[in-house]
Each structure stands twice: as C-alpha cells, then as structure tokens.
Amino acid sequence: MKKSKLGIYSLAIGAFALAITGCGGKNETSEAPAPAASAAASKTLDPATAGEVTGSVKLDGAAPKMRTIIMAAEPACTKGHTGPVTSEEVVTGDGGALANVVVYVKSGLDGYSFPVPSTPVKIDQQGCQYHPHVAGVQVGQTIEVVNNDQTTHNIHPIPKENREWNESQPPGAAPIDKNFAREEVAIPVKCNVHPWMKAYMAVLSNPYYQVTQKDGKFDLKNLPPGTYTLVAWHELYGPSEQSVTVGPKETKAVTFTFKATAPAGD
Amino acid sequence: MDMDTAPNLNSGLHRYAVFTACSTFLLLIAGALVTSNDAGLSVPTWPLAWGSVTPPMVGGIVYEWSHRVIAASVGFLTIILAGWLCWAEKRSWMRWLGLAALGGVIAQGILGGLTVRMYQPPAVSAAHATLAQLFFSTVVAISFFTSSWWLSNIPEMEDAGSPRVRSLTIWTLAAVFLQLILGAAFRHKGFGIIPHLIGAVIVTILVFMTAGALKRRYSNVQPLRKCARLLHMLIGVQLLLGAGAWWSRVYAARFPQPVAIMVTLTVVHTVTGALLLATTLMTALVTYRMLRPGSVLADSSATSEQAA
Numbered sequence: 001m002k003k004s005k006l007g008i009y010s011l012a013i014g015a016f017a018l019a020i021t022g023c024g025g026k027n028e029t030s031e032a033p034a035p036a037a038s039a040a041a042s043k044t045l046d047p048a049t050a051g052e053v054t055g056s057v058k059l060d061g062a063a064p065k066m067r068t069i070i071m072a073a074e075p076a077c078t079k080g081h082t083g084p085v086t087s088e089e090v091v092t093g094d095g096g097a098l099a100n101v102v103v104y105v106k107s108g109l110d111g112y113s114f115p116v117p118s119t120p121v122k123i124d125q126q127g128c129q130y131h132p133h134v135a136g137v138q139v140g141q142t143i144e145v146v147n148n149d150q151t152t153h154n155i156h157p158i159p160k161e162n163r164e165w166n167e168s169q170p171p172g173a174a175p176i177d178k179n180f181a182r183e184e185v186a187i188p189v190k191c192n193v194h195p196w197m198k199a200y201m202a203v204l205s206n207p208y209y210q211v212t213q214k215d216g217k218f219d220l221k222n223l224p225p226g227t228y229t230l231v232a233w234h235e236l237y238g239p240s241e242q243s244v245t246v247g248p249k250e251t252k253a254v255t256f257t258f259k260a261t262a263p264a265g266d
Numbered sequence: 267m268d269m270d271t272a273p274n275l276n277s278g279l280h281r282y283a284v285f286t287a288c289s290t291f292l293l294l295i296a297g298a299l300v301t302s303n304d305a306g307l308s309v310p311t312w313p314l315a316w317g318s319v320t321p322p323m324v325g326g327i328v329y330e331w332s333h334r335v336i337a338a339s340v341g342f343l344t345i346i347l348a349g350w351l352c353w354a355e356k357r358s359w360m361r362w363l364g365l366a367a368l369g370g371v372i373a374q375g376i377l378g379g380l381t382v383r384m385y386q387p388p389a390v391s392a393a394h395a396t397l398a399q400l401f402f403s404t405v406v407a408i409s410f411f412t413s414s415w416w417l418s419n420i421p422e423m424e425d426a427g428s429p430r431v432r433s434l435t436i437w438t439l440a441a442v443f444l445q446l447i448l449g450a451a452f453r454h455k456g457f458g459i460i461p462h463l464i465g466a467v468i469v470t471i472l473v474f475m476t477a478g479a480l481k482r483r484y485s486n487v488q489p490l491r492k493c494a495r496l497l498h499m500l501i502g503v504q505l506l507l508g509a510g511a512w513w514s515r516v517y518a519a520r521f522p523q524p525v526a527i528m529v530t531l532t533v534v535h536t537v538t539g540a541l542l543l544a545t546t547l548m549t550a551l552v553t554y555r556m557l558r559p560g561s562v563l564a565d566s567s568a569t570s571e572q573a574a
Contacts, residue, residue, distance in 0.1 A: 166307050
C-alpha cells in the first residue's frame, strides 16, 4: 500500500511539473523611455557662432581579409545576393578609408541639453544581414527594426549599461520599436537564428555623431564653440580619442588613423 | 551504502532504465549542440515557441527546439522511471533515487527556462550544464543498480594497499565532477580556461592513480580490470579532445559563424566528459560493491573469476 502511494505521489509531482511549465508568459517588455531633456540646462546653442568638425578615418596597413559567410543552408538568406557574402568587421574604401566607424563628441557639452529626435533609426534585416551594420542613435530615440526577409530573425542586443532584450520577428511581422535609456558605445546586436548576423548600435547622449561610410568621412555640424573630446570607435580596433577646440564659426579638420595590425581587445 | 541483495531482478525495469540513460545521453548531445552553435536564445519564449509547439525550423531554432523536445521526452521517461521504481522496488533507497532523478529533471527544466528568460547568465547556464551531467549519472546509476550483476552474489575482497582504492575512486569522482563545473563555467563565459586546465591535470593524475591501482592490485578481477581499462581509455580520449576543442575555438574565433570542426570537437568533448563522470561513478560503485577495507575474509581465495 505504502509503495503504491509513493508511486502515485511521484506521478503527481511529475504531472504538476508539466502543468506549471505550461504557464509561459510574454518575454521582457521594452525598456522604459529615456528621461525627458532637462529643463534646468543653462546653455543653448547659438547658430550664429556654431562651428564644425570635419575629417576622415583611415586604416593604416592592409585590411584583414574578411571571411565568407556560408548561408547555403537557408535559401531565404541567399536570395538577393549575387555573389559571396563576407563579414563586415572591417570595411574599407579607396585610400584606406575606414567605414563603420562611429565618430562622436564624448565630452565638452556640459550644460547643453538636446531634444530626442522624433525620427526613428531604422534597422533592416535583408539578405540575412543587418542594414546598417553600425548605427548611431540618441538616448531615448526610437529604433525601428524591420524584417524584409522571408525567414524568422531574432534581434538580440547585448548591452552592458542598458537593459538586454531579445525579440523574434517572423516574415511580414510588424516593426519592432525600442529605445535605450543610457549612453553606450557600442551595443553588439546578434541574431541567434543566424549566428553570422551582427550589428552594433552606438547610443549617444548628444546629436554630434556620425557613422562613416566607405569614403571614411565625417562632418559634425552646428557645434557650439568649445573644447571637445572627439572619439572614433571601431568594432575591431576600439576607440581612439583626440581633443579638438572649435572657435566661433570655425571648421576644424581631424583625421583618425587606426593601425591594421593592432586590433583592440586581443 | 546498503548492500541489499534481497530484490529480484526486474529485467524490464532495468532495460527501461538503460533506455532512459541512452535517451539522456542524446539529450546531452542536443544541449551541447545548442551551445556550440550559439543557438541558445533563438527561441526567446519559454516553454513554448511563441505560444506554439511547431516553430519554423530554421537556423538556430532547429537546435534549440529539438533540444526542448528531447528534454520533454526525457522528462516523461523519467516520470515513468520514478513511478516504476516506486511501484516495483523493494529497496527504499532506490525509490528515493528515482524521485531524486525526477527532481533533477524538473530542476533542469526550470534552469533551462531561467537561462532563456534571463538571457543566459553564466551562473544559470553553467548550473544547467552541470545538473545535466549529474542527472545523466543518476540515471546511469539506476541502470546499474537494477542490473543482474549488481543484484547477484558477489564475493568480496579486501581493499589492501595504500591509498585504498575505494578512497581513490571517491577522490577521482569528486575531481571529475569539479572539472565538469569548471568546464561548464568556461563554456558559458563564467571565467577563463586556466581553472579548467589545472583541473585537467589533477583529474588526469587521479584517474591514472585509480586505474593503475586497480590494474596492479586486482589484475585478475575482471570487473575491476574493465573499469581500469575504461578509465584509461576515456581520460586519454578526453585529453586529446580537450586539446582539439581548444585549438578549434581559437581557429574558429575569427569566422563569422560557428564552424563544423569547432562544433564537433566541443560537443564531443562535452559529452565525453559526461561519459567520464558516469564511468568514474560506476568504478566507485563497483569498488564499493566488491571491496571491503581492512577486513579479513573467511574465503580469501574467492577473488578472480567468480567476481565476474
């Protein structure tokens, strides 16, 4: 009798365990919106005195050869690609110009406040790659993720300073709107369904940033006069800083050079 | 341990326990494939896949969802095993062992859910990996305890020599288990490789000491000789696999996606670790079954072939 009671209890425990595992819930909700611009800021931008920092980012040395991405297992990914697809870790243009570098003002803007742009930053998943590969966005600004592929992706940012989230997006699904509440350069983004898919989001607290294209050029306009720390960040080569002083209506030229043989973090 | 020999052999229960152990081994492979293919979060909802049991089987979802399906199957098998043990076993400790296995598989399910919901914190993921190996060993032990060999009359021998073989097997078992924890923590980015490498040295020394003692002192005792041979073979294979897995990770680091050689070597290294744990446990059980420390036996000549 005792043995059979024990047997019944163990089956009941098992059945209960199965029942509670059915109690799934929705995943993490999106991060709380960033705080509104401070009303106590004392400085305002005077367009009559605004200056500019222009420049370029270059790679000194031979760029490493990018590996080919093997997408053969998923026809939905190879569709639209006419040739081999390579990873985008190091993308260069003519004359060693380095693309996908986030150039931004790290410090020198104390006392200024900047409204959060209402236009979202769009991240597109097409051909099983994120476009753009590196995106800049302001704190609190909406990021709109869309899926233009005929396959399911998941978008998984892995921040250190912000809340992590991970959402799936089947074909034809509505855009996913998110934002980040804290500055962070830069947040890696991956897709766990297609492990070669990688992107970076640089979350900045001011609008003075740009991501270089294949020409390696940047142009930060409407900067108040002052002394700034300018940073150029690359996913493989890390950050490089320079100090620049901009006078009233002055344009300063800055060049960042990364050495191809010294990747950051290795 | 209670060396109870009263129960009769239940070959159906034994075969079912072996089947559950084999299914669990498949589950270990499936789980290792998830990690090596970086597919752990390809299904961000748990336990179902976006409210469904039939997600689109593309990319990493193939590994992650297959792992969950196999895990659920092993869960069902374990429920039946625990129930069967409770119904059929005269040995109370075996009934409790069945319930412990059931508790283990439930805890594994919960840890699996937590690792998904919490975005794979290293401690939770490493705990999930470690408990998987413990659960496998538990089911292997249940298979062993229901076997005809365990239930037969086995002549006992003296555990002569220093250190005692029984002590060596316990130390080796503890070291292998700790090494698995270190390996899981490294694999799930808890910390670096150095502790796991140091652990490998310690495990290798202890395995050689144990297997060597078994071979030297009980060369004519077939079960003990078999254990020694298995331990030697597994530690050698595992060391080679470990070196291969490490090389493959370094090689694959700059590829944009997991490469086949890295996936294969890391998965095989992981599951061989589970086999080594199970074999070390079996060796400990066999030595405890067959050897007695420091006692003078009535028939000290009954050592070799009768022990087979």
